[in-house]
Structures are given as structure tokens and as C-alpha cells.
Amino acid sequence: MEGKTLTTEGAKTAAARRSAGLARQWARPIRRLFRSAWRVCGSVRVTVVLILVLIGLSLVGTLLIQVPGEVAADRAEYAWWLQNVVRPKLGLFTTPLAFLGFFDVFHSLWFLGAGALLMASIMVCSINRWKALRSALDGSRVKLADGFYEGGSSRAQFSDLAMSAHEAEGVTRGVLARRRYRVRREGGADGFWIAADKNRHFRLGTYLHHGSIVLFVLGFLVGSYFGFRSQSFMVPEGSVREVGYGSGLSLELESFVDEYWPEGPPKDFRSQVILYENGAEVKRGVLRVNHPMSYNGVRFYQSFFGQAAVLEVRDSSGKLLFNDGVALGWLSGQEPYKRPTGMFSVPVTGLTAYVVGPAKGYSDPMVQPGQVLMEVYSGSSKPVAVGALQQGVPKKMAGLEFTFVRERQFSGFQVSRDPGNALIWTASSLFVLGVGMVFYFPHQQIWVRGWTEPGKGTRLRVRTASGRQVATAREFETLVEDLDRELARAVKKV
Amino acid sequence: MVKMESFFFMAALLSTGLSVLFYLWQVAALRWHRAVLVAGAASDAASTVPAAGYRPWGSGRFAAMMAVNGLLFLSLSIIGRGVATGHGPFSNMYEFSVALAWGVIAATLYFQWHYRTAAVSAVAMPVALAFLVYAYTLPSRPLPLVPALQQSLLLTLHVAVAMIAYGVFAIGFGSAVLYLAQRRGSIPWLPSPAVLDDMGYRSVIIGFPFMTLVLLLGALWADVAWGRYWSWDPKETSTLVTWLLYGGYVHARVLRGWRGSRSAVLLILGFAAVVFTYMGNYFFSGLHAYK
């Protein structure tokens, strides 16, 4: 086949002939490889192993400390995290576990590889099953060898019925039809054969839920490659911040309120916000936990909050360089003095300033309440100036004048755009639908063989499919009861 | 209202405790009874006659009545509390344990009625009792809801389907344990291995779709509250593992024809995963440190 397509192109040069030969030489091993890959993917045993591997990895990811997303994105930060957070706990195990990628299991090669293979395996299994499913939908053969009617996970027999095979067939078909079976029959001099089934179309549910698993993964991938997610988008009260990621959006926080129950736990966090697109206001409203705000597929979630400081910086001539809120959104320092810390760059000067607030819950020897500590850097890791700022009192540092104007709050949001979301919820619905179909509407198959035994009356054999299924046994029991009653009634009439 | 509720809870605890006692009593009586019959059979063939007409478990009526009582009182306690707090039983471990016990008792009664045997009930009811006793040791005072939990509809549905799924899986666990004891059919006063195997399978057929809903409603809530339907948080992951175990059970059965002991072991593992997930808060808290 491959050879033919190549020669018909009329290529007669030696090079073309050689490549044709090569293709022929390679075609067979490639086909063989493909066939064994297909066989491996279609094997239930391999699938079970894959699922067990995924379960094992998930357990590792659950029980072992995992690196936070923001840290994993940065090599240096990851190394720092390993050294300072993990090593004190796990010691010698740290290096081999890190080598295996076990601190970020859900993004490791193992996990992604096993996941990808599982997807392939679902697809291959589904394709392989199609033939069997097709014939189940078409219905099995009606007329089968006599021995067949003695098998099945459930079966019944009626003998010595005082009626003709034809009459018995009528009764049987009536009972089956009333129970909404599709009935197919064949008849002849030596009796009749019936193959009946119901709920056959619900078997297609397997394609819905297996297909939806592939859709889940697709949705997950689309989301992570074409969307974005910022876990810590912080806006101080009275400030505007750009969302970034090419969205052209920025968010202004007018005010933030945190409310508490009399017993102590938090009751409500709400942010009064205005959303701008390319500088023009497009939306305004209140953002609360469980009440996100959405614009053009970008969603804003109330996530956390904290202390912010409004700062002013002037140059030596008194010109205002900076006047904005700074969110003190991380913690720095050693236990127990974990201090809320923020950062901003001073325009024009190329300087970077860190702002440190007093530690919560302790009387902090370094930063008093009502103060912030400023550390000003200019490129190197040593600060060029350090000093505590009293609220409202300007202070000269690094040739500039810094003022801590007042304390405010900041609100932290999660911002995300997830184009895979629709896929995920579609997949979920299909999955539930598919599982519901297969579990609650099982395919029921019944075969009946009836014939008249000379001098003895009519005999019926009834059986189900093999492979014991709870629902089949129960359905069969009531079917046989119905049949028994109707046959008895018919006998009386005769 | 809170006083009424704690009265109902105590009544439920007592009824369930009595029910367990009756079930165990029943087991002891049956064992003894059979032993006498079998011993008698050796010397006097006539004494085996009552065995044919003897209906094991036929007289487990007290135990079942007490279980019904327990279910009623628990329902009243959950409803009373729901009216008082304005939300379903999801705000703390106490409420969730009570809900789980409700699920187990309801499933026990359903299966006992359906299969006409109380054998599995004798294993499942102690599980329900364990949840209730555990709840008894916990602070029961309803706490006001923190903002993330103020999503009453989704969370109530989430817990309601979990109640059913986990309750039914407890039956799967009970039948699997009995199956392993009875796999050669050597215990005359227990249901046949085939029936026990069937009960286990049926528990998964009923429970698995509900378990699927538990996962999906949880993901939906996470999406609404945090903008993230899945974050590989330990509780989520262990729920997923539980779900996969039961999924594995279904496949092993349908595709590989697993029956009997092997599938019984899967059912026991599955229920162990349920308990692990439910107790997860205790195992995982120390590992959440870096946030």
C-alpha cells in the first residue's frame, strides 16, 4: 500500500527509489509498534496500573508538603524554599524527593505522563468496545443453539403447559411488550425463539462519561495554557492597580470592610470597587467572598486583606514623586516577629523602598505601633538608608523626603481568566448524565425458546445475559412472576 | 431550640446504642442456637428439623425498631439545628458526623428491608454508633459561618449527597467484611456469599453516582468561592482517591469479572478511604503550614 502510493508519483530517480525502499523497510516496524501501543493502551490491566500510579502519586501529593505555585515558577525561589522550608523537616530525604519532582507532584512528569496515557487508554478502550456495543444495539441473534438457553446468570423454565407453542409465544410477547421490551422473534415448525431487550440506548452512556474524562483534561489544559491566574492581586484603599496579563483592565478599591461575628470568627469581607478598561470605567460594585465579579471572562474574587500604608515621597526640591498606598502583603522577619511588608519603586530615582509594619500580637522592639520602618535600596542587597517613620512626620532619607501619611487597609483578590471553564462544566454534566444512564438504566437482555413436546405440552426456557448483575436478577425475578401468572391465566382460558 | 436539639441527639445516641446491643445479642444468640442444633444433629437427626423452618434474623425486630428510632431522632436533631442556624449540617465536625451517622442508619434500614437480612446491619450500625459517639465528644455549639461557608444551597446539597454516598458505602463495607468471613459459606447463620457479594455491588451502584456528585458540587463551590474548581488540596485529593477506588471496583467487576474476595477487599479499602477523608482535617493540618 505504502509502496504503491510512492511509485505512482512517478519518481524514478535513485534517491526517490531509495527513500521508497526505506519507507517500505520502516513501515512494518512502525505499524507493529503502533499495534502494540494500541494493545497496551487498550488493556484493562494497564489502565488499572495507570490509575493505581495516579492514586499513589496523589497520595504523595497529599501527604508530602507541596511547593506553592508562585514559588515553583521561580528556580531561585524554589531552591530557597527547599533549603529553608523543606530541609529542616525532611533532612536527607529532601534531595532525592526533589529529584523525583515529589514536591510538585501534580506538575511532575510522572503525573502528566500517567495522565496522558490514561487518556489514550480511555480513547482506545472506547474504540475497541464499539463493535461489541454496536451489535448489542442492533440486537443479538434471535435463533440460538438449544444449549444456549441453559446458560445465563438467571434462567427459568416452564414445562407441561397445556397450550400450543404459538399461544405461549403470544403470552410471552405480551408480557415483554408490557414491560417495554423490544421483542424480536423467529418461528418455525419446531417452536419459536425470542430475543428481547430494553434500555439498550442507555449503554451509550459509557461514551458520555468516558468522553467527558477526556474533555475534563482538555478543559484543564486549555485553562492552564490560554488563561491566567493571579493569586495575590493587592489593591490598597484609594488606589488603582493594573491587572496585567494583557487584559487592559485595572481595578480601583474605594473601601474595604471586614466584619466579625460577636463570637469572633469573620462574618464578611467586602470591597467596594471600580473596574476600568483602558482607563474608562466599565463596572462598579461590591466584591465579597462567594460573590465574585466578572467582566469579559475575567473574574475577580475576594481573597484576603491586610494592612496598607499611604506614603508620600518628595525630592530635594519638594516635588512630589510618589503618593500612593502600599499594600503590606507579605510577612518578613523571624518568629515571633513576622512583620507585614510591602514594596514600591520610587519613580525617576531608580530606588526601591521596602515598607515594614509592626508585628501583630507582640510588642515589637523594632517597629512601634503607629510607625513603619523604611529600607531604601539602590540595586545592591545592602540598603542605602534605613529609618523608622512616625505617622505624619516627614523624614529625610537617601536625599529624599519620605512621609508616612496614614494607615489604611488593602484588599487581596484572586483574578483569573479560565477559558477552559465551560469545558469543565460541560464535562461534569456529561459525566453525571453518562454514569446515571449506565447505573440506573442497565441494559436488560432476555432470550426465550419455546417448543411443544409431543404428548407433554409446551415448554419454555427463559434466560438473561451472563455476568451476574444485581439489577438483572431483580428484573428477571419480577418478569418471571409476570410470565408465570399470565401463562397460568392463559392455560385456564384454554 | 438548641436544648431540644441536644435532647434529640441524646435520644438518637441512646436508640442507636441499644440497637447495636440488640444486633450483637442477635449474633450471639444465632451462633449459640446453631451450635446447639449442629451438636444435637450428631446424636439425634430429628433435632435438625427446626433448622429448616428456623428463620435466622427473623426476630431482629427490636434492633431494627431501635434503629428506626435513632433515625427519627437524628432527623429531628438535624432539622431542628437547621432551623436554628439557617443552614445545613456542614459548619463543623459535629454537624458532619451527625449527618454521616444519619446516612449510615438510613442505608442500613434500606438494605435490611430490601434484602431481608439484618446480618450486615450488625456491622454497619456500630459504624453509625461510632460516628455518633465521636460527635458526642465534639463541641456541638453551632458556630457562625465564616464568609466562604456562606453558600448555603451548594454546601447543603454537597453534604446531603455525601451523607447518602458514605452511608451506602458503609453497607458495602459491612457486606465485604461478612463476605470475607463467609466466603466458603461455612457460617450457616449468615447470608450466602452470593447475597453478600450482591449487597456490596449494589451499594456501589447506588453510591458511586452520589459520590460523583459530592466531587462535582465541591468543585462547583470552590469555583464560586475561590475562582478555582480544583486545587489539589488534601481533602479534595483524598476524596478523588476514594472515588477512584470505587470506580476501580466497578471496572474490575464489569470488565474483569472480579467477584468475591478481591472485590470485597476493594470495598473495605474504599470505606477506609472514606473515613480517612472524613478525618482528613486531623492528618493534614500540620502540612498546610507554608500558607
Ligand code: HEM
Ligand atoms: C477514571 C474514571 C472512569 C470512570 C469513573 C469510569 C466509569 C465507568 C463505569 C461506571 C462503567 C460501567 C459501564 C457499564 O456498566 O456498562 C465503565 C465501563 C467501562 N469502562 Fe470506564 N470509567 C473510567 C475510566 C476508564 C478508562 C480509563 C477506561 C479505559 C481503559 C475505561 C474503560 C471502560 C470500558 C471498556 C467499560 C465497559 C463499557 C461497556 O460495557 O460498554 N474506563 N466505566
